[in-house]
Amino acid sequence: MILQRSANPRGTWLYCAASSLVCAALLLAALAPVLLAKLDSAAACASLIWQLRIIGNVLLAGVCLPLAWMLLLFIRSRQSDYVGKLLESNKAAEVDNALAASVFSVAMEAIVVMDAKTHVLSVNPAFTAMTGYSAADVVGRRSSVMHSGLESKAFYTAMWGNIRQLDQWQGQLWRHRKNGEPFLTWQSVRMLRDANGEVFRYISVFSDITELHRKSEQLRHQALHDSLTGLPNRLLLQDRLDHAIGLARREGGRVAVLFIDLDHFKDINDSLGHDAGDMLLKIVTLRLQSGLRQSDTVARLGGDEFVVALSNIVDAAEVETVAQMLLTVLLEPVELGEHTVRVGASIGGAIYPDHDDGAAGLMRKADEAMYQAKTSGRHCFCLYSDGNDAESLRQVGIGTGLRRALDHGEFVVYYQPRINLLSGGLCGAEALVRWNCPTRGLLLPEQFLSQAEESGTIHALGDWVIESICNQIVNWRMRDFPPVPIAINLSGLQLSPYTMERICELLASHSILPGQLEIDVSGCAIMHCKQGSTIDVLVQLHKTGVIIALDDFGQSNVHLQELAKVPLDLLKINRAFVRDVDHNPNNAKIVDAIMSMAASMGVTVVAEGVETDDEEHFLRGIGCDYAQGFKYGRPQAALEFERWFERAALSV
Numbered sequence: 001m002i003l004q005r006s007a008n009p010r011g012t013w014l015y016c017a018a019s020s021l022v023c024a025a026l027l028l029a030a031l032a033p034v035l036l037a038k039l040d041s042a043a044a045c046a047s048l049i050w051q052l053r054i055i056g057n058v059l060l061a062g063v064c065l066p067l068a069w070m071l072l073l074f075i076r077s078r079q080s081d082y083v084g085k086l087l088e089s090n091k092a093a094e095v096d097n098a099l100a101a102s103v104f105s106v107a108m109e110a111i112v113v114m115d116a117k118t119h120v121l122s123v124n125p126a127f128t129a130m131t132g133y134s135a136a137d138v139v140g141r142r143s144s145v146m147h148s149g150l151e152s153k154a155f156y157t158a159m160w161g162n163i164r165q166l167d168q169w170q171g172q173l174w175r176h177r178k179n180g181e182p183f184l185t186w187q188s189v190r191m192l193r194d195a196n197g198e199v200f201r202y203i204s205v206f207s208d209i210t211e212l213h214r215k216s217e218q219l220r221h222q223a224l225h226d227s228l229t230g231l232p233n234r235l236l237l238q239d240r241l242d243h244a245i246g247l248a249r250r251e252g253g254r255v256a257v258l259f260i261d262l263d264h265f266k267d268i269n270d271s272l273g274h275d276a277g278d279m280l281l282k283i284v285t286l287r288l289q290s291g292l293r294q295s296d297t298v299a300r301l302g303g304d305e306f307v308v309a310l311s312n313i314v315d316a317a318e319v320e321t322v323a324q325m326l327l328t329v330l331l332e333p334v335e336l337g338e339h340t341v342r343v344g345a346s347i348g349g350a351i352y353p354d355h356d357d358g359a360a361g362l363m364r365k366a367d368e369a370m371y372q373a374k375t376s377g378r379h380c381f382c383l384y385s386d387g388n389d390a391e392s393l394r395q396v397g398i399g400t401g402l403r404r405a406l407d408h409g410e411f412v413v414y415y416q417p418r419i420n421l422l423s424g425g426l427c428g429a430e431a432l433v434r435w436n437c438p439t440r441g442l443l444l445p446e447q448f449l450s451q452a453e454e455s456g457t458i459h460a461l462g463d464w465v466i467e468s469i470c471n472q473i474v475n476w477r478m479r480d481f482p483p484v485p486i487a488i489n490l491s492g493l494q495l496s497p498y499t500m501e502r503i504c505e506l507l508a509s510h511s512i513l514p515g516q517l518e519i520d521v522s523g524c525a526i527m528h529c530k531q532g533s534t535i536d537v538l539v540q541l542h543k544t545g546v547i548i549a550l551d552d553f554g555q556s557n558v559h560l561q562e563l564a565k566v567p568l569d570l571l572k573i574n575r576a577f578v579r580d581v582d583h584n585p586n587n588a589k590i591v592d593a594i595m596s597m598a599a600s601m602g603v604t605v606v607a608e609g610v611e612t613d614d615e616e617h618f619l620r621g622i623g624c625d626y627a628q629g630f631k632y633g634r635p636q637a638a639l640e641f642e643r644w645f646e647r648a649a650l651s652v
Contacts, residue, residue, distance in 0.1 A: 110185075114202040118143045121201075130208055132178030143204065148174040148182045159189075163202075167191045172213075173206070183210045226300040228278055229285040237299035237307055241359040244297075244311045245352050255352040256319045258308040259366035260288075260326070263344040263378045264502060265304035266406070267463045268336075271509055276336045280343060287329045292322075307363070316351060316383060323347045323381035331379065341505065344379030344498055346370050346456070355384050374456025379498060402448065402457035406464060410436050413468045414635035415486070417644065418606065418628040421620045426645060428518070430487040430628060432635045433465050453493055462494045463502060469517070470510040472638055481642070485547055487518035495521065495534045500541055507544075514545030520572065522551050523563075535565050542567035549606070553594065571598045575609025575629070582614040595622055 110127035114120055120138045128134055131146060138145060151174060162169045170188035177183060187206035194200045224236040232240065244255045262284065269277035281304070288298045288306060297309040308326070313319060330345045348369025350362045365384040373382040405411060411433055418428040435443040452458040469486050477483065490499070507514055519541060521534070542548050549570035550563070573594055581587045591607075598605045607619050610629030619627055633644050 109205050109207045112138075112143060112204040114143055114204065116199045116201070118202060130177075130183075131175070137178070143202075146175045148176045150174040150182060163189055163191055167193070172209070175206075183208055184213045185209060226302075229282055229300050231285055231306075232297060232299040234299065234301050237297060237301075237309065238359055240297045241309050241362070244309060245357075245359060245362075248311070248352060249357075253311075254313040254315070254354070255362075256310040256313045256322075257350050257352075257362040257366040258310065258319070258323055258326070259348045259363070259370040260306040260308065261346050261370055261374070262304035262306075262330075263346060263374075263459065263498065264463050265343065266460065267467055267502070267506075268341055268343065271467060271506070272336055272339055272341075276339070279336055280334060280341070283334055284330060284343070287332075288326065291325050291329050307366070313351065316354070319349050319351060320381060320383065323349060327379060327381060339505075339509065342498070342501060346373040346378050347381040348373055348384065349381065350384040371456055374459065375454060378456070378459050378496070402452055402461065405435060405437070406457070406460055410438070411461065411464065412436055412637060413465060413472070414637055415641040416628055416635040417633045417641070417648075418484075418487075418626050419632045421616065421624055421627050426482060426484055426648065427626055428485045428487060429641065430489075430520070430635075431465065431469050432489075433461070434635075449491075453491060458491060458493055459499075462490060462499070466503060466517075467506055470506050470512055473512055473516055474510050476642075481645070483513075483516055485516050485518045487520050487547075487549060489520045489522075489551060491522075492524070492534055495537045497537060500537045503541065503546065504544060515547060518547035518549055518570070520549045520551040521566075523553065539565075539567055542569075552608075568601065568603050570606055570626075571601075571603045572606045572608055578607045578609045578615060578619070578629075579611075580615070582612075582618040588618070591619075591624075592622055595624065599623075 107124055107126055110130045111124040112120055112127060113122045120141055120143060123133075123135050123138060133146070159169050159171070159173075168188065168190050170186070173185050173187045174182055175185055185206040186209045187204060190203045190205075191199055192201040192203065224233060225231060226233050241255070241257070247253070248255045265277065265280070268280060281300075284306070285298070285300070288308065292298060292308065292310075295311050299307045299309070301307060308322075310319065310322060327345060327347065331342055333340050333342055348366045348371065350356060350365040350369060352362055355365050356362045369382045369384040372385075373380050414432045414434055415429040416432060417426055418430065419425070420427040433445055435448050437443050449458065452461055465488060469488060473483075473486060475481075503517070503519075506512075507517065519538070521538065538548050547569045548567055549572055550566065550568055551572050552574045553571050571594065573591060577587045577590045577594075579587070581591055595605055604625045606626040606628065607615075607624050608628055610616055610619065610627045610631050612631065615629075616627060616631060633641075636644065
């Protein structure tokens, strides 16, 4: 019972005290009669005193023994409480150690425990799974065994300095796996000190963030680069150009910007498809990169527009040399599947600090110079000139409007019939372009062609017209429309070797016989050609079978010596001489003289602007071959031209 109560010290104390008092009371009650009976004599008193001493000792022993027993039990109960608490504390420590060991083993992050000299003491399973190193591979070795070598010595110096100063560090660190593969980690290092403040452990925890880093870099690359070619986009170009200009400003150097626009890219894209166009842009990218230094930047702004930033430029002559080299590289033939094409380019350049002191200004002025290059005949280089600033701005505005009209499909081709005066049947048609302007309505060629020539848009417009005619010829051929030749007017600016190649390519790609296309050129174009280049182009076109016609004969001066060099098939009399030819003797004499000259040259004659029966009767009487004018039909859209032909066929 006492052992059962030992867990409660206070209850044990009360129990022992009560037991002592009870024992003393029972002893006194038993001895009281004896004591009272012996008080009648002195001897008895002495004996009583001796007996009382004995009884006192007995009482003292009866009281003290329980108290001593109680003290012993109290001490044992206190020891039992201490031992219990100690056992509970040990159990809690064992639970904590088991939990720590469990976390160490199941953690997804790699954990490395090192001693004060960074020798590895233990690693967890995640470390082995992540690095390929087992515990036996690294325990006892320095932690530097996994260093990738991608960080510099200065990096590690700064890292350990941070650890010694703050007892911790965290950041990105490249490591390598056992197979040598590098991987990026996010790592934290903690330094542990003992009670004396001395370092005795390092704990390193890291996770593999290689895939996260790759995706982040991919998103960053997509934000700063063109998705098709991989070249820097406008944003990255601006940053690099600002950096190059800042460096040149400090060192007194020069930076050049080349604005490159591919010639007739839209036609290739439309005729061969967007896949071919994308392939061409990739090839152009490789050619541009191959001709430049690593310090230079090639960027794509969109479409067929590229920009090259040249750093460490000496002078304008070096810029021109680079531009001419790029023109040569770009003009080489390109294989696009079954087709071989040539793509030229117009390049404009501007130099820091000669032309502007900022990136935006250089880009704008290089763009203006590029439009000057287009105006000069395409596939050439023009360096920006301050004297042409106002004029170039005007041309840029005109060119932008016309190019926008091309992009938005605002141009349309009209066809005017040509009649064989002998048979009365259809023998051809003249293609005439119209601009269906959304703000000004339908515009005739004389209202915008001169501006197109000034801005350089005439080349893109001419290419569009030729391709539209080729598409229309194919459409009519598939619907059994008579294969009559279609005439198109080309200016002297358009008659270049490139135009000749484009015409041949379009005829071949559409499977059109050369005799179904007629090129009309004015006397002014022949007289103002550069060193006979226009005549050379006409000669080459004529050799392929393309019909060559001299347009508006009699209106402009043309030397017969130059005319003799042109391989003419047709001679078109200007409408000013045809008008009232039946009543105007002077016109009749001029027309008759033209007929005689054409007969001696073996050239067919076409009279333009025929409007009356009398004019037709006169022309037939003098042996004129063909005629066109309002009498037979006005210029009309393709669908209306087809209806006109159906009505004409029914009336025959």
